[in-house]
Amino acid sequence: MKVKTEALVIGGGAIGVCCAYYLWKKGVRVTLLEKDEIAAGSSYGNAGLVVPSHFIPLASPEALRKGLKWMFAPQSPFYIKPRFDLDLISWIWKFCQFANKRHVNDVAPLLYELGEVSRFLYEELVQLEGMQFGFDKKGLLLLYKEEGAQSIHAEAQIANELGVPIELLDIRQIKELEPNLKMEVTGGLYYPQDAHLNPADFVCNLASFLAEQGVIFHKNTEVVGFENSDGTISQVHTTKGHFIADQVILASGSWSPGIVKSIPLKIPIQPAKGYSVTIKPAKKIMSTPLLLREAKVAITPLGERLRFAGTLELAGMDSSINQQRVQAILHAVPGYLPEFASENLAHAKIWAGLRPCTPDGLPYLGRAENISNLIVAAGHAMVGISLAPVTGLLVAQIFLNKKPAIDLHPLRVGRFS
Ligand SMILES: Cc1cc2nc3c(=O)[nH]c(=O)nc-3n(C[C@H](O)[C@H](O)[C@H](O)COP(=O)(O)OP(=O)(O)OC[C@H]3O[C@@H](n4cnc5c(N)ncnc54)[C@H](O)[C@@H]3O)c2cc1C
Structure with a gap:
């Protein structure tokens, strides 16, 4: 099987599903691959806190x-x-x-800004899409x-x-x-x-909503490797066939470094x-x-x-x-x-x-420096639920080559290369 798409998201946790949502909102054709079920990873049974107050990395x-x-x-x-x-x-x-202390002082404003925007986006999601996931x-x-x-x-x-x-x-x-x-x-x-929600309901309900809107989900489909032609991912190999995408979004949480082992990318x-x-x-x-x-x-x-x-x-x-x-x-x-x-x-x-x-307590968010069509959105540590909507929104801006609304330099993907 060979499937073609515009955006191929790897990972069906809070981050992957939010990336799919904001890409879909921009009119992008999205396919999401998940090796297990939706929300099978860290996004399932966590505390569900939406906490701009977690500004200390x-x-x-x-x-x-x-x-x-x-x-x-x-x-x-x-x-x-x-x-x-x-x-x-x-x-x-x-x-x-x-x-x-210097690192904390340097990054606290950014973490707070990301958290605040994300909390606002949750409120917007509830209002715009009428979605129920216990947000309070x-x-x-x-x-x-x-x-x-x-x-x-x-x-x-x-x-x-x-x-x-x-x-x-x-x-x-x-x-x-x-x-x-x-x-x-x-x-x-x-x-x-601050706010809270039921994380499993959030991820699963958003995924169901997106499936109804035409986003394609391939569950039980594990990414096993990439074909890298001159700095571009030309094919994504999975346990259920090959996928070809204009751009690939790596949103696989703790599994991310293992998935990119075959390509020149270091994301500790x-x-x-x-x-x-x-x-x-x-x-x-x-x-x-x-x-x-x-x-x-x-x-x-x-x-x-x-x-x-x-x-x-x-x-x-x-x-x-x-x-x-x-x-x-x-x-x-x-x-x-x-x-x-x-x-x-x-x-x-x-x-x-x-x-x-990640070693500095900040997620990786941006394009991989040496692979032109790979966007990384991983490493959200203790705040992946809090930051999922803002991550999705920023990924959609990066995908469309728009200048992200927030300065993402501290989150650049190659900072440990
Ligand atoms: C006890 C606990 C409490 C927490 N409390 C909070 C909280 O209150 N607030 C908060 O903001 N954060 C909290 N977190 C952190 C939060 O859960 C994570 O930051 C967030 O879930 C990360 O989301 P993710 O989508 O990046 O990763 P995940 O949810 O782990 O999703 C990654 C997905 O990728 C899939 N995948 C992996 N490999 C492949 C492959 N090869 N092919 C296809 N798919 C693949 C996995 O199956 C998984 O579904 C908590 C975490 C824990 C453990």
């Missing part, structure tokens, strides 16, 4: 400091599976070069304990400098926001502009495994998503369910469930919210996903 002094303390402790929020892996060593080396702009409440107070105030200061709306809350004010919540915390930081990405635990509590406890600051656990209300998500484990391309890591989440929660005893959480739906993490 993963590569930051705090991540480095805490990472060094936690890295080999199997029940800590961050863990590296000890092994000899040259790609991992090189990634950690690069990460350490970026984990400084309830803000995000960070709860912290005494030991986290200093870092919360430092974050609040950066937020103020960037003009991000925030409110520092004491216990009484938190109670006003969430009257049913029993807490053992020192205070809170509230980001009123480490898969950082995280888990979510979803329960159906007997009564509605809260409506604002929470972030338990020191434990690094997010709690998202999803209709009648609550999802607890967290931990970051560098263990390679392995999405198996490590019960010790799940326990790290379950044990952390009652320390903040005593009504969630860890045994009540044990009979829940557990999921693991691989966050695609």
Whole structure:
């Protein structure tokens, strides 16, 4: 089989489906390839937070400091599976070069701008297409304990400098926001502009909508290689035949570096495994998503369910469930919210996903320098749901050779070549 198209998107996660949406809106003929089902990767069971407030990249002094303390402790929020892996060593080396205050100051405005535009695009999507995926702009409440107070105030200061709306809350004010919540915390930081959604519903509903509009989806179709003729991808080989496209969009999350192995392109990405635990509590406890600051656990209300998500484990391309890591989440929660005893959480739906993490905490977004018809949109780490619409919009602008509305130089694809 040989199929021809204008835009060939590889990957049916939040990023791939949003690229397909904004390309389709511009009148481009789109085909999307997915090796599994739609939303089979990291986009399925994540916390679903749409958070312009996540303007601090993963590569930051705090991540480095805490990472060094936690890295080999199997029940800590961050863990590296000890092994000899040259790609991992090189990634950690690069990460350490970026984990400084200057890098945070340099990139925070860009991350915030991308997040804000993306949140606005979500609102537009709901209004324009009438799509339902549990989108709710309830803000995000960070709860912290005494030991986290200093870092919360430092974050609040950066937020103020960037003009991000925030409110520092004491216990009484938190109670006003969430009257049913029993807490053992020192205070809170509230980001009123943040939102949340059901990520699996978002990706699957958008894909179904696009299929009805004529976008072609080939599921269970794995890309296995490329034919590269003089710096152009002339064919994409898959397990279900060959595809020819004017332009190819690589949106395959953590799998992206493996897919481009046969072409001259270096996009270091480490898969950082995280888990979510979803329960159906007997009564509605809260409506604002929470972030338990020191434990690094997010709690998202999803209709009648609550999802607890967290931990970051560098263990390679392995999405198996490590019960010790799940326990790290379950044990952390009652320390903040005593009504969630860890045994009540044990009979829940557990999921693991691989966050695609770059060494500098910024996604790759742009044309591959040495392959004229390849656009890369991968490496969104902890903010792939937040940034999916703006990524799709920018990919469509790049595809049409329009000047992107946002300066994408820091996200250029060849920055580690
Ligand atoms: C526990 C956890 C909580 C998170 N919480 C949040 C959050 O609250 N907010 C937020 O913004 N982000 C969050 N994230 C991060 C977010 O999930 C990711 O950044 C995002 O899902 C990445 O989307 P993607 O489309 O790039 O990758 P994926 O969703 O992984 O999609 C890649 C797709 O490519 C397909 N693919 C791979 N190889 C091939 C191939 N050879 N051929 C064809 N198809 C292929 C895969 O099957 C997959 O479907 C969280 C992640 C985790 C793990």
